[in-house]
Amino acid sequence: MSTGKITVLIVDDSAVVRQTLREVLSSDPEIEVIGTAGDPFVASERISEQEPDVITLDIEMPRMDGLTFLKKIMSQHPIPVVICSSLADNGAQSTLRALEFGAVDIITKPRLGVKGFLEESRIAICDAVKAAASAKLNIARANHAVQPKLTADAILAPATNAMLETTEKVVVIGASTGGTEALRALLEALPEDAPGIVIVQHMPELFTRAFAARLDGLCRISVKEAEANDTVLRGRALIAPGNHHVLLKRSGARYYVDLKDGPLVCRHRPSVDVLFRSAARYAGQNAVGVILTGMGDDGARGMLEMKRAGAKTIAQDEATCVVFGMPKEAIKLGAADKILALQSVPGAILAYAR
Numbered sequence: 001m002s003t004g005k006i007t008v009l010i011v012d013d014s015a016v017v018r019q020t021l022r023e024v025l026s027s028d029p030e031i032e033v034i035g036t037a038g039d040p041f042v043a044s045e046r047i048s049e050q051e052p053d054v055i056t057l058d059i060e061m062p063r064m065d066g067l068t069f070l071k072k073i074m075s076q077h078p079i080p081v082v083i084c085s086s087l088a089d090n091g092a093q094s095t096l097r098a099l100e101f102g103a104v105d106i107i108t109k110p111r112l113g114v115k116g117f118l119e120e121s122r123i124a125i126c127d128a129v130k131a132a133a134s135a136k137l138n139i140a141r142a143n144h145a146v147q148p149k150l151t152a153d154a155i156l157a158p159a160t161n162a163m164l165e166t167t168e169k170v171v172v173i174g175a176s177t178g179g180t181e182a183l184r185a186l187l188e189a190l191p192e193d194a195p196g197i198v199i200v201q202h203m204p205e206l207f208t209r210a211f212a213a214r215l216d217g218l219c220r221i222s223v224k225e226a227e228a229n230d231t232v233l234r235g236r237a238l239i240a241p242g243n244h245h246v247l248l249k250r251s252g253a254r255y256y257v258d259l260k261d262g263p264l265v266c267r268h269r270p271s272v273d274v275l276f277r278s279a280a281r282y283a284g285q286n287a288v289g290v291i292l293t294g295m296g297d298d299g300a301r302g303m304l305e306m307k308r309a310g311a312k313t314i315a316q317d318e319a320t321c322v323v324f325g326m327p328k329e330a331i332k333l334g335a336a337d338k339i340l341a342l343q344s345v346p347g348a349i350l351a352y353a354r
Contacts, residue, residue, distance in 0.1 A: 005032040006133040009052040011043045011069075012036075012084065013061045020110050021056060021084065021125070024118075028126040040069035047079070054132045056084045056125075057103070059094050067098055074102040080132035084109055084125075085204075092210035099180045104132040104322070108204040123267055124204075131177040131295030136322045152273040152302060155245050155262050156281070169195040169286050169353040170232055170255050172248060172279045172306075174272030176202040176294025178322025182342055183292070184215060187237060189346035192220040195288070195353040196232035198240070198248055198257055198279075200270045202294065205242030212239045228259045240270035247278035248287075255283065266298035272326070276302025285310030288352045290345060291336070293321035297329035304335035312352040313337045314345055 008031060010021045018036040025031045034050055037043035039061050047055075055073070059066040066083070073079055081103045085095045095106055105128045110121040171194075175183055179201045187197075203211060208225050215223040215237070224230075226238035226246050232255035240246035245260045265271035272291070276299055279287040289306040291299045293316055307313050315327035315336035320343070330336050340348055 003032060005030055006054060006129060007032050007034045007050075007052045008129055009034060009043060009046055009055045010036040011040065011055060011061075011066075012058040013038050014058075017058070017084075017109055024110055024122050024125050025129060027122060031126060031129060040064040040066070040072075043069065047077075052079065054129050055079055055081045056107070056129070057081050058084055059091060059098065067094060067101065070098055070101050070103060078102065078137045080104045080135050080137060082107055082128050082132050085207075092207050093214075095207060096180070096210055096214055102137070104128075104135045104137075105177050106204060106207055120264060120269075123264065127267060127295065128177075131323055131325070134295065134323055134325075135177060150263050150265050152265055152271065152277040154265055155260055155271070155274045156247060156277055158277070158281075158305070167286065168253060168255065169288065170248065170279065170283050171195050171197040171288045171290065171349055171353065172275050173197060173199045173290040173292065174275065174294070174299040174302075174326065175199070175292035176268075176296065176298065176323070176326060178293035180211060182316070182320075182322075184218060185342055186290075186292075186345055187215055187219045187221060187223065189343075190219070190221055190350070192235050194221050194235060194350065196234055196255060197221075197237035198226070198232060198246060198275060199237055200240045200246060200272045200275045200299075202268050202270070202298070203242050205244075208239055208242045215239075226257045226259065229256055231256050240275070243269055245270050245274045247274060248282050249278065250282040267296065268298050272299030273302035276306050280305040280309040280311065283311065287311040288349055289313045290316075290349065291327050291330045292316045292342070292345075293323055294326035295323045296325050299326050300329035300333050300335060303330045304333045307335050307337065314348055314352075315339050316345065317341050
């Protein structure tokens with residue numbers, strides 16, 4: 001009998017990780033762990049007994065690695081998969097390949113022993129599983145209740161007056177579930193003299209650097225993980241490092257980025273709302289804001305602030321989103337000037353930037 005909960009199968013070769021993930025996921029009243037498996041062969045048996053809504057999958061396992069198992073799942077019987085990875089830097093490339101093979105999201109294994117870390121891990125893990133359950137390859141579910149959360153006020157106070165004039169355009173982009181492939185498609189379409197870009201993609205630390213390096217090899221523009229005080233330049237995109245908020249700042253005619261720690265905002269660090277608010281304040285009408293596929297509402301209020309400051313704003317349409325959460329919330333607030341299919345976004349950015 002169905003309980004109406006999101007059912008999850010945990011696949012990991014570590015008994016400690018399996019137990020910890022079970023406890024973390026079971027703490028959410030909307031999620032039910034229906035089983036665990038120490039390797040893909042046991043997982044296949046579990047799936048044949050009861051098909052889960054979502055699978056959490058480790059990459060490095062005995063007998064069959066996670067990537068091979070993921071390819072089998074996606075070719076034979078697609079089920080939303082969230083990759084649960086350790087923070088090992090050398091594993092970041094394999095994990096990014098998993099997103100290309102159809103995995104919905106990446107989470108890092110819960111960090112044990114420090115209450116604050118474990119609580120933030122819990123939020124990220126449960127949110128990723130809920131987003132996966134409503135991702136395109138699965139039947140969309142009703143929106144889940146939004147839990148209380150901090151706003152961008154926690155990092156940056158609202159603007160009180162407009163900035164001095166400058167003509168240089170700057171683009172800020174926010175994305176979450178499904179965003180890695182959406183960003184690849186968008187950035188690959190841009191010419192090498194495209195306006196400077198700052199991006200928040202909800203992704204764990206260490207993976208953002210590997211993700212930036214991968215995009216840098218594919219795109220005509222250069223792409224790098226943002227560092228404090230990096231200048232926002234034509235022909236370059238800066239991606240917020242995982243676990244740090246990124247803010248757009250201005251000194252004279254020069255735009256640059258600042259990195260901040262601080263609490264989760266809209267359940268995320270980095271937060272799209274924080275980036276968008278900083279763009280409203282420091283770039284105003286010279287900014288173009290883009291909100292792409294993702295679960296939740298991070299970026300919606302920040303985009304409305306951008307629009308009120310004179311910026312041009314674009315939301316990805318439902319048909320091309322993996323999860324139509326973040327764009328939907330921005331559209332609901334009246335924050336989007338245009339609602340476009342993903343393939344039309346690069347042209348609109350360039351048209352606005354002219």
